[in-house]
Each structure stands twice: as C-alpha cells, then as structure tokens.
Amino acid sequence: MRKLKFVLIGLLTIVAIGYSCKKEPVDSKLFVERYLTGKWPLRAEIKSTITNNISSPRDTTTFTPIDTTTFTSDLKFIRRAAAVDFTVDATGENIKFSSTPDSTWHIEYLRTGYFKLVYTRKETVGNNVISHVIERDFRK
Known part of the structure; x- marks a missing residue:
C-alpha cells in the first residue's frame, strides 16, 4: 500500500511537470531578429561547387x-564599413539581404x-547542373 502512494505521487509529479512545460508558439521571425542583434565574429567561410x-x-x-560583423536592431547588416538592410522571413528560416544582386x-x-x-545558387550550363554553395560560420 505504501508503494502505491509513492507511485501515484510520482505519476502526478510527472504529469504536473509535463503540463507546466508545454510548448507555447513563438514568433520565429521576431526571435531570429532579436537573436541576431549584436556583433558576430565571422570565423570561417566555406565555398563549394557541385x-x-x-x-x-x-x-x-x-x-x-577574425572578421567581425554586426546585425543591428534596425535590421542592418554591417561588415567592413559596408551596410546593407536585411529581412527575416515569417518562418525565421531565411534572411534576405538587400545587396546587389539580392541574396537570400x-x-x-x-x-x-x-x-x-x-547560400545556394543553381545554374544550368548545357546539360550540366552546377550548384554553388557558400557557408558562413558565425561564433561568439
């Protein structure tokens, strides 16, 4: 009988913790914009062609x-004295820079x-499909 009390108390505790930790929807766009704000050292850039x-x-x-970049709260990206505007899509998965040409x-x-x-760009030359991929790694 004593073991049953402990088992019930344990189960109730687990249910209470699970209920209190339920996930709330987060506006991903707003989260990404706030997260990126500040100075970010650009550690590495990897270019590959497929x-x-x-x-x-x-x-x-x-x-x-280290090449330090800055994302400002007014949605500007600054790198080496050049500033461009950026926007984050509604899902918070992509950043579009207003450079020439525009890049996502x-x-x-x-x-x-x-x-x-x-950044991925695909082009077709004759029968060949060429993908250019650039990866930028930012670490604080």
Missing part, C-alpha cells in the same frame, strides 16, 4: 584576424553562441 552531383574540393577561408541565405542552425548561414 557539378552533376559531383562535388569539387571545398575552399575554406578562415579569417585571421538559409539559416542552417541557431545555437547559443553560434549560427550558420548557407
């Missing part, structure tokens, strides 16, 4: 000294101290 599903060697650039980057992941942006 032709007909065959990848060429990756070109990795590690910035020394996919947010690969967001973590506490780092995030990664990926």
Whole structure:
C-alpha cells in the first residue's frame, strides 16, 4: 500500500511537470531578429561547387584576424564599413539581404553562441547542373 502512494505521487509529479512545460508558439521571425542583434565574429567561410552531383574540393577561408560583423536592431547588416538592410522571413528560416544582386541565405542552425548561414545558387550550363554553395560560420 505504501508503494502505491509513492507511485501515484510520482505519476502526478510527472504529469504536473509535463503540463507546466508545454510548448507555447513563438514568433520565429521576431526571435531570429532579436537573436541576431549584436556583433558576430565571422570565423570561417566555406565555398563549394557541385557539378552533376559531383562535388569539387571545398575552399575554406578562415579569417585571421577574425572578421567581425554586426546585425543591428534596425535590421542592418554591417561588415567592413559596408551596410546593407536585411529581412527575416515569417518562418525565421531565411534572411534576405538587400545587396546587389539580392541574396537570400538559409539559416542552417541557431545555437547559443553560434549560427550558420548557407547560400545556394543553381545554374544550368548545357546539360550540366552546377550548384554553388557558400557557408558562413558565425561564433561568439
């Protein structure tokens, strides 16, 4: 009988914790905009080209000294004295920069101290499909 009391108390505790930790919807666009605000060191840039599903060697650039970029609260991206506007889509998955030409980057992941942006451009030359991929790794 005593064991049954402990089992019931344990189950009620688990149910109470589960109920209190239920997920609430978050406005992803607003979250991403607030998360990005501040200075972010650009640690590495990886460029690769894929032709007909065959990848060429990756070109990795590690910035020394570290190239610091800034995302401002008024939605400006500043890098090396050049500033461009940016917008985040409604789902918070892509960032569109107002550079010439416009470019849309996919947010690969967001973590506490780092995030990664990926830009992909496909072109068809004759029978060949060429994909150009640029990955930028930002870490605090």
